[in-house]
Amino acid sequence: MKNIWTITRKEFRSYFDSPVAYIYITFFLVLSSWLFLRGFFLVGQASMRGFFGILPWLLLFFVPAATMRLWAEEKKLGTIELLMTLPVKDHEVVLGKFLASFFFLTVTLALSFALPILISVLGDPDGGAIWGGYIGAVLLGASFLAIGLFVSSLTENQIVAFIIGITLIFAFFIVSEEFVLYNAPRRLVPILKFLGLGAHYDSIGRGVIDSRDVIYYLSVIGFFLFLNVRSVESRKWK
Amino acid sequence: MIEVRHLSKNFGSTVAVKDVSFDVSRGEVLGFLGPNGAGKSTTMRILTGYIPPTEGTARVAGHDILEDSLSVRRRIGYLPEWAPLYGDMEVIDFLRFIADIRDIPPGETRERIARMVKVCGLEKVVGRVIHHLSRGYRQRVGLAQAMIHDPDILILDEPTSGLDPNQIIEIRELIKEIGRDKTVILSTHILPEVSQTCGRVLIINEGSLIASGAPEELARRFEGRGIVQIAVRGAPRETIETKLAAAPFVDAVRSLHSTGDGLHHFTIQGTETGGLGEKLFRLAVESSWTLAELHVEAATLEDVFRRLTRGENA
Numbered sequence A: 001m002k003n004i005w006t007i008t009r010k011e012f013r014s015y016f017d018s019p020v021a022y023i024y025i026t027f028f029l030v031l032s033s034w035l036f037l038r039g040f041f042l043v044g045q046a047s048m049r050g051f052f053g054i055l056p057w058l059l060l061f062f063v064p065a066a067t068m069r070l071w072a073e074e075k076k077l078g079t080i081e082l083l084m085t086l087p088v089k090d091h092e093v094v095l096g097k098f099l100a101s102f103f104f105l106t107v108t109l110a111l112s113f114a115l116p117i118l119i120s121v122l123g124d125p126d127g128g129a130i131w132g133g134y135i136g137a138v139l140l141g142a143s144f145l146a147i148g149l150f151v152s153s154l155t156e157n158q159i160v161a162f163i164i165g166i167t168l169i170f171a172f173f174i175v176s177e178e179f180v181l182y183n184a185p186r187r188l189v190p191i192l193k194f195l196g197l198g199a200h201y202d203s204i205g206r207g208v209i210d211s212r213d214v215i216y217y218l219s220v221i222g223f224f225l226f227l228n229v230r231s232v233e234s235r236k237w238k
Numbered sequence B: 001m002i003e004v005r006h007l008s009k010n011f012g013s014t015v016a017v018k019d020v021s022f023d024v025s026r027g028e029v030l031g032f033l034g035p036n037g038a039g040k041s042t043t044m045r046i047l048t049g050y051i052p053p054t055e056g057t058a059r060v061a062g063h064d065i066l067e068d069s070l071s072v073r074r075r076i077g078y079l080p081e082w083a084p085l086y087g088d089m090e091v092i093d094f095l096r097f098i099a100d101i102r103d104i105p106p107g108e109t110r111e112r113i114a115r116m117v118k119v120c121g122l123e124k125v126v127g128r129v130i131h132h133l134s135r136g137y138r139q140r141v142g143l144a145q146a147m148i149h150d151p152d153i154l155i156l157d158e159p160t161s162g163l164d165p166n167q168i169i170e171i172r173e174l175i176k177e178i179g180r181d182k183t184v185i186l187s188t189h190i191l192p193e194v195s196q197t198c199g200r201v202l203i204i205n206e207g208s209l210i211a212s213g214a215p216e217e218l219a220r221r222f223e224g225r226g227i228v229q230i231a232v233r234g235a236p237r238e239t240i241e242t243k244l245a246a247a248p249f250v251d252a253v254r255s256l257h258s259t260g261d262g263l264h265h266f267t268i269q270g271t272e273t274g275g276l277g278e279k280l281f282r283l284a285v286e287s288s289w290t291l292a293e294l295h296v297e298a299a300t301l302e303d304v305f306r307r308l309t310r311g312e313n314a
């Protein structure tokens, strides 16, 4: 436990050791606010609907950018040899890195809280939907992070990690979209609907937090963290 | 402290380490010597648990490297080749991170870091970002990181590479001092370094262990093939030279100079192992020369290394 926390702290701090983190956060906030406010003033509705609608698409780029470095750089600079010969277990390192990226995401999302505050000043939004939307965003974002972190462990090139990360997350996100389901073989539809990261996000966003959706996200996270541990261990395969 | 048994490591079809066995006891400083690609780093990576061997086993401080890797890693301080470090961290933060992972009690961290800073000469750079340090300073941070938890065993892959001459001497002194009650394995390409710091040397070539022993012992073992200088009187120079060259145990003779008092100097290379000095002495007696000087040039570790790693038989 202590080791996980030590690694989380180090990785979290290192986000802010370079200007990159501030650029990400600014970029994310400016873009999301602009997209949101544009819709807000056009439609004139005191709702976060539009914001949560575009959030997955922003996270699609934001998350792989936040995870691409985490393993790829260790491999490129050789620090992975230093790290993995310290008395830490592989899964502790994986969890530590995941938690650091999770906190980074949480901080970023928390900063966007200015938007609902603004809305409640201007109107009377549905509080339940806002909370639901944020919980959905955190779960969705965490699943993206687990995928992005795993992809980072497959390469020593950050750009490659970024692009493959986007592709894989995109694939997982859209399999439950209407047009995919429409074109998919009939028998696969329920499976795709279940696998898709997007479908569960939509239902949480409506303000109904179903334990099945939560369990779904936790399983996706668990699955990719498990793959990550295996991939880190792969140096030991003969 | 360390027992290595029949260790082998293949990377695909490349054989990096081939059936290597050796022991290291407490308080010993062991040097790995070998040309590039010999398998030194690979052996160290196996001992530190970074990669597993393809075959064979090793025990470190009584713990099996595969079954009890965590205990092994706790007892070892490791400096990987090129001293990879987290470039975006400040030296002090990096050492604190290592101290945390190494389970140093929070109350002692400050004192331990201060000691490492002093021992490794990091006073000037503690607050600097590692990325901005010179190669030598990075190496020193790497050493500090390896020693911060006061490990029983230190494994150092080319610890003095990139250091300036003063620092090399200091680090060698440091290693020698540590080696008094700790176990140290280091690798190097610098031969004098081995003679100066290591109690014992393993010469590795193409993954195999080809010789081991104390540096002086290795040098002595190869002395017979070395070179002898003599000064003789009692006959004209040409006569002596012809007779020496004709002797069955002499490979080559080079006449150096002659002094006014009839003393002729030669350098002689023997054909076989051992006893060149003795044979020359007998030859001089038989020929009724006076052997005024006989100086056996000891083979240096350099000769031993060159001969062994170029595939000539020992």
Ligand SMILES: Nc1ncnc2c1ncn2[C@@H]1O[C@H](COP(=O)(O)OP(=O)(O)OP(=O)(O)O)[C@@H](O)[C@H]1O
Binding pocket: B011, B014, B015, B016, B034, B035, B036, B037, B038, B039, B040, B041, B042, B043, B081
């Ligand atoms: N990860 C790897 N994949 C494939 N081959 C490898 C790998 N690591 C090492 N090798 C090969 O194993 C052999 C031994 O390499 P090693 O790094 O142990 O040599 P070394 O003695 O440390 O050399 P140097 O003096 O150059 O540091 C080399 O032929 C090298 O190419």
Ligand SMILES: [Mg+2]
Binding pocket: B040, B041, B042, B081, B157
């Ligand atoms: Mg090496």
